[in-house]
Amino acid sequence: MLNASQRRFTFFISLPLIVLSTFATTTMLSAEQNPTVDVDFNRDIRPILAQHCYACHGPDAKQRKADLRLDDRAVAIKVGAIQPGDTGASELVQRINHEDPEERMPPASTERSLSVDEKQKLTQWIAQGATYSQHWAFVAPKRPQLPRQRKAKWSSNPIDAFVLARLQREGLKPSPEADRSTLLRRATFDLTGLPPSPAELVAFQADRSPQAYEKVVDRLFASPRFGERMAQHWLDLARYADSDGYHDDTKRAMWPYRDYVIRSFNRNKPFDQFTREQIAGDQIPNATLEQITGSAFHRNGPTSSEGGANPEEYRVKYAVDRVNTTASVWLGLTLQCTECHDHKYDPFTQKEFYQLFAFFDQVPGNTLHRGFFAPPSKPVPSLSQANKLAKLDHRITTITAQLDGSNAGLESEQKKLIQERASLQKQRKVIEKAFPRLRIMQDAPKRIPTYILVRGDFRRRGGQVQPGVPAILPPFPTATSPRLALASWLVDPKNPLPARVTVNRFWAMIFGAGIVRTPNDFGSRGDWPTHQELLDWLAVEFIESGWDVKHLLKLIVTSSTYRQSSAVGPDLLKRDPTNRLLARGPRFRLPAEMVRDNALFVSGMLHEEIGGRSIKPYQPAGLWREMSYGQGKKYVQDHGPSLYRRGVYMFWKRSILNPSYSIFDAPTREDCEVQRSRTNTALHALVLLNDVTFVEAARVFAERIITQGGRLTDERVDYAYGRALSRRPSKKEHALLADIFKDMLEHYRKHPDAAKQVVTAGEWPATKGVDPVEHAAWTSVAQVILNLDETITKE
């Protein structure tokens, strides 16, 4: 916690010169703006003030120097810093240009200074009247008019109008449409997390109707894999895991929540309804089990059961986590700092933090219970348990009807039926007893008073506060179920943030980066949107469509912008290295789960089954034993189909994630993760080449190549490439692969014993009658293919 750390706070050490951000900012600006146009407060001025001035002359009253606020026009004028239209009379202009370093602002001791360009902008802004405007993200979006464009033929939908207008302004052209196989592959990865099957590719290539692509997209939306794909993303936000996190990291059973998320996306539950269930499913009048399950969202956070821990300290920690998570996911705001003090750059006070906190600190019960026993909880059946119960109940009802009926039959028959019913009821109880206990949200019957905590220290109570929301955002209605009202407030169309933040996150999932590239910071220090009008248009469209997630995603993936080729020439790469302008399609490495799923799919091992307890596939022996203690030491690996299920079902132990996952940037989920890192390291190579999951995949893929890929090497090479990359290899590629096969065949002919070892990787049963030497050689080819950049990349 930040608590005691604020004691020695001074502005100077809190804000060292930001070597890093200047870089990011300049790149952004060069692509963003033309220096000859008018200065815009939001775009040009606020970032300068926030970066260099607000720490001493901003919203934080405690740190304010000389009673000057530069975030408040009236104060700035009153104090004399700004004289609108008169740069000579504005002290700000004098001070930023002062020759005496003692007088110059920002002070030398802060080790920050304004660039010539920044000084010029500030001066120009004052000369133009020093108009302030509300930070763009705090004003509710209105649907902007579509820009007028030349060559509008390129556009498939309004997204493209905004993108194209921008490209034309920059003197750029969109890239040509990606070829069909790339496009199918891209959309299939994006919407289902898996590659297309060869048959799907054939069908798409054969379909010459203008709706061919749209039909594909609709098919993908209808697939239950869609929910699994979306859940993978949402579970990072929900910090979903299968263990407690802190201290001994005990196992818990939150997976009914995971299954609920999958179901919700598959049913295309409107995002506003989904939001209500996440924040306050338990408070919805006559809440269904489904809605209550949704409320587990805010019981997913890490908990402790450490002996000697203070229960109140942890009660506070958990509520802080809920505030920060809610702020990140729905508001795109960084409220963390307001736990201890007023925000330095954005208009949020510490009091407002604790007003939000007051929605989330009402959970009753011992805060230090571990695993399954943490109250409040609710038994929630798994899908298979629910199915079994439904069957039993059906039979029980039938019997009861028979017995109650007029023609109940003979006494002996009756007795039999009664016996059967009793036995069924017994079975029912056994199943019910085995229900996982899901942690759910609940408020204590009587309100627990909430206090501002001085410097975030749970022992230092300040004034009492009531539930409430930051003043800069729309007002909060008084309500009897405050948390439910908060949920409704979050999805109120008047709230400027949640739709934008959500739309931006979906965009980032597809394009690899958001329209706002700081998806968890829409505040004044966040990145300026690359396409602000597009963001607003999408946000309004999302709201007006009834928060329809599939509709939103469909707009995105059917746009011409999305369908561009991702190939990039040196000029464009230099001009726009990170694709801010969207003159090309997205190309980036798949996330950890998809890297795994893809290998299983290509090899034909993927076992598709939705939901249930989390899986424990292969992992390096002894891993839990080395690092855990007590019950947490024992890792009982699954066998059979569970080894081959999708990555979204991986057992998520926060203290020790499956190493192949952490190496591919999966987060520990100890807190809400809005955007994973995307690295490119040597350890990736070691996973893909040596982890048994991937070695086995290559081995089984090789069996398929041999048994199903035809008889000739050439046929097999084509088959293998088609299966893994949804395309035919080029001549050069073909020759390279054929060479590898030839060399490896020769190698394993000389080392038949080695070949026998190679073809036994993993537990997948071997196909009989495959020659080990040939099999080993094809395994090498399969490994080459499964390790290609293209294989693990959406392009």
Added chain:
Amino acid sequence: MEPTSMTSEGSARRAFLGRTAAGIGGIALAAMLGEDNSSAVEPSPSPRRTTRGLHFAPKAKRIIFILQAGGVSQFETFDHKPKLTELHGQPMPESLTNGQRLAQIRGKKLIVCGSPYKFKKYGQSGAELSELMPFTGTIADDICIVRTATTEAINHDPAVTFMQCGNQQPGRPTMGAWLSYGLASENRDLPSFVVLASGMNQGQNLHTRYWGSGFLPSEHQGVRFRSGKDPVFFVSNPQGVSRAARRRVLDGIRALNQLKHEEVGDPAITARIAAYEMAYRMQRSVPELTDISDEPQHVLDMYGPEVSQPGSAARCCLLARRLAERDVRFIQLYHRGWDQHGNLPNDLQRQCRQTDQPSAALVKDLKRRGLLDDTLVIWGTEFGRTPMLQGQYKPKSYGRDHHMLCFSMWMAGGGIKPGITIGESDEFGYQPLNHPVHIHDLHATWLHLLGIDHEKLTYRFQGRDFRLTDVQGKLLKDVMA
């Protein structure tokens, strides 16, 4: 990046078939662990890297940080308190404990507990150490003992997190990650942040978060070296795959990736090609590192008999020296088992037996190789233990609870003033009498010794420029040579 002297595809094949696997070609690598520069990833805002120190000339080039996890009792090791022995069994003065945080003995009677172990002065510096630390006594003139360290967390998990990240909450980068981010790796074949753990089956969990990268790109996370056949996860080839066969497969991957790069132009592909070559080199460099058969007997003897056991503290200390020789930037050791709520005498003797000799040997070994001058060695713990008794007192079994206000540690080499003891605690060892040394101050000082101004090594996350020392940290001038 242009692969400069790569062998042609043909010659690689010949090499493979001739089973020489030589001439892999020196692909010029930017760094071991590269960032993904593919579309839609911002260029890494890393403060690019110089071996001459980021902000000024460094005293140390690398850190070995031995974290004795669980909370070492200072009273049986470094902080001699005759007063506790004198008042042993009597109630603790309430003036000291009133309003202070307690962990497991909260609400219990607070009784003074003296140490039954003898203390003795060592070396010219006259550092006072207990009889459980005889080997540390032999390096007394090389180390700087701090007896007044102080922290903010009273439970293990938050306290270790605080020690590593400067913050109790998960989510911040660890010190090793900060250094990996801030300074170049000087070894092309090994990660810049390596973690070794010993004391298996002794106490609390180790969380991967303890060497995590927090909000920094995850390439900066520590790589744990394990004691088994795969010191780094997945570093060994699968059964039946020889190094030559692997080379052939890698050549194939590289050639196909290059074709792809020519087609789509994504620089991430070049980075991946480099990463695969790095992986291949790691497959040699890692076993070389962990294979200690080239160590002469007299060196092994220095580290003590347990050095022959993989996964022991002794072996980890020896490996730490080997990693330091190879210029790994941050070498993190964990030794578990210091959480003596009860059974302190037995367990503490075990802990000291396991760590005392190897820790001292590490310092000596580095010194005689001339490596101590530019290696900062830190021997620390997440918090200390109470002067108050926990449980029943018997000379062979008693306990002490967690104590965060005052505890002991030592540092050596890399710009640290040798042969001194810093700080005195009050006569109960409850609070520092002078020289309180906060974790933030230690962080600031350690970064300083590596040529980094702790206020300038920052990373923008969620609109704020974060740093290891948060908004605090002052240099401990007294401990610097």
